[in-house]
Amino acid sequence: MSTANAPASSRVLLCRQCDRLMTLPQRAPGESAHCPRCHHHVAPAAQRDVQRTLAWALAAAIMLGLVFAFDFLSFSTRGIGHTMSFLDAAQSLLGYHYPSLAILLLATTVGLPALYLFALIYLCLGVRAGARLPGAIVLARILRPLEPWLMSDVFIVGVLVALIKIIALADIHIGASFIAFCVYSLLLIRTFTLVDWITLWDGIAPQGVLDAHVVARLDYERSGESQRLMVCHACDTPFLINPAHRCPRCRKRHWSHGADRVQLTWALLVAALILYIPANVYPILSTVTLGEAEPQTIIGGVVHLAAAGSWPIALVIFVASIVVPISKIVAMAWLCLAAQFGWYRNALDKTRLYRITEKIGRWSMIDVFVVAILGSLVQAGALMAIHPGPAALSFAAVVVITMIAALTFDTRLLWRPADHSDSNPRFRPDHPVAPE
Template sequence: MRNQPHPAERLRECPGCGLFQTVPALAPGMTAQCPRCSTSLERATRHPIGHSVALNLTALVLLVIMCSTTLMTVQKAGISLSARLFSGPAELVRRDMAELAVAVLFVTVVAPLFKLLGTLYVLLRLREAAPPRHLCRVFALVERLGPWSMIEVFVFGVFVAYVKLGDLVKITLDVGVYALLALTVVLIWADSALDREAVWDRLDRRGDARGRCAPPDRQAVEIAAVEIAGCEVCGLVSGVDGPMEAGARHRCPRCGSALHPRKPDSVARTWALVIAAAALYIPANYFPVLTVMQLGAGAPSTILGGVEELVASRMYPLAALVFFASVAVPMLKLVGLSVMLVSTQTGRTGWLRDRTRLYHVVRWIGRWSMIDIFMEALLGALVKFGSVVTIEPGIGAVAFCGVVILTMFAAETFDPRLMWDAAGRHAAAPAAA
């Protein structure tokens, strides 16, 4: 099943600035961008659907291998210890950090597994003459799981742990690590090869009289609807029978997701999440995230303390990576979201395109702060040599994981279109006066 050019034209709402515009036909390899804010609207890949099926199936096999084999083996003082993917979460549970263990398991196993299974299920059933209606909802769930599948972040966590262990123990990389590296490459390849709009289009074209995923006619949307809105999950622009007032419930006719012109209570909810993340950021940096005990000597180490130790050991690239992921990124998210919220509430008209780009950066970069969490979980599971050398995760890691999750939710809750709405109202106010 080779991808065909996207339909002649379709009505789209830019998720960055809210501009409604008609996207023309896209040949494979072409990308459509919003002319106002440069947000990517649609991308047509050159790969057939069967290519995506093969890549996702390969990724599923590699994920099973990674979960069932050993990642690393360490030796010290005649003692040998091995760690699997589940060893880190198990150690966290043993140290009364079950919340952190659940978070690590979800983003490294549960989310990637369900994303792969969901994608394969949808792509394989697309071959049917009349795919069932629930495929649309399954694919919508796959899209929502995307930001929470963090295999590529986990790779960097393993790399940091490997480098930090070099001076403490003798370390050997096992089959699981090589499966993890291959899985990361295949997942990135599969994500770039999948033409999401082509999948939605196949589901649409094969809808039947009972309404399987069938979108409303474009002219009917523009003429008969009281209001129109773009779905935040599948991108379909559709109309509703009545005004989209606060509390009114409308659903996307294609994927069933909640439909509203703007994310409800976006500013208030985002402020609440940002303030909560900022409050957790204090204990995350004050309390230790790791304690290294060697020959009975050692002391708890905070995030900044770990960076200083890497600098003292002249591991400058690794120190820069840890500082960027664990210190700079959380601060960028908190400051960036605060700037966008304040500018929205004050109706600032300047730097709109730059603020929209900042939003996309904040939304994409948030997950990379989990590098430190993955590294600490793996070190705690691997280095348990009694009085010789032991590494224990600290309570600061729980607070830091909370910061990462809350800021990711905050980025998802914030609606960048509100910045453009507020700027438009502010610019129109003097003219009206």
């Protein structure tokens, strides 16, 4: 949004978490910026060009290809063995008639990450060549919201938990594909910490949406909403609220501030709470030993692990499957109440609580991944087998729905709308952005 008369070295930004207006000075390479009021990361570490991001994304994509070239894990007990590839984990879920779980597993561990990596490579190549590639704006718009759904790191923890659970029962061998998966996961994490969205968007769609007279009238002590400004969640451009609620730069449609949004979050939280009941009542997996099935609920699994002396793993499952979902629902309900009733005290603490809730929610998926791995790996005929149970489906739904609930919540509702009474002494409207 470069502003026709603003100095070329600075630009107007609007914090998407507290609606504070600020200017962003020119960032030196490696310098990032935070909102001075809510400490939201408004600008990532500046990159000189897209070369580094491109190199890491290419390396991650190549490693992802290698995941499918070798065996993932192998298992043997009393002479009966079974080797699985990465795709077998999804295939066995299909075999147990859980197609939605198979799709969720493939999408979060390889499908969406592959889309993310290839789209990013395409965008970086376009920006590097200075070319306007077809579809670049649409791709850039969907990439950032994908980031919480890339769960290869959660999957690795799930595999490790699954292996520790069965290591006493059988011989386990780690295949080259698992090593490739770990390397791919590290490269993927490094790639999305490197993406400088501000520079990338400047290369994809040059700015120019705020008129000079609007910029000249901006009051940096007031919220964006009170000046009819809104921030685009895809390209971070502030724009004047228009009847279509579309960002003029990338055409993404936006929700306005309002209570209807809180109702949506409430509805999702209630749905998650209802689904959490079958997730705990029904077995999440059942172990069949010599024809005898032993179903196990989430709590039963934790107790079983603790009784067997695997305290660290019992603790991981307890935190990921019980503590995290419940505290997430309680925290989000508290934030919805605060937004609805205008409890503006300690807005910074509430915003921090929101960020923690948003960050940790995806780790609850560990137990679903454990079930997928055990179900496809432990296949020794009548001797021993593990089947996924119906609770895996409802538990996965709880995790996905609570993640969507967190994403639908608008943290700007936690902050006083007028902003003139900001009591935070650290806030300096004339130096709004402090480089990291």
